[in-house]
Amino acid sequence: MTTPATAIKSEIRELIDLQIQVFGQSAPLTPFELEDCRRRTEKIKSLGQELDQLGITAIQLEEYRKVS
DSSP: OOOHHHHHHHHHHHHHHHHHHHHTOSSOOOHHHHHHHHHHHHHHHHHHHHHHHHHHHHHHHHHHHHHO
């Protein structure tokens, strides 16, 4: 079973791999490719924040269980 955190990490890796491929091209980026890179960068940031929030929530739940 895939956890939400695992799915997010996988998506982040895929986006980063795509960024590396695009920036590794020998030809200059077109305006369309550059905009796609910007969108992927924003998606990576967003997913990273979501992953952080999942981690924070997991820590809070663990602390709550210890206190209860």
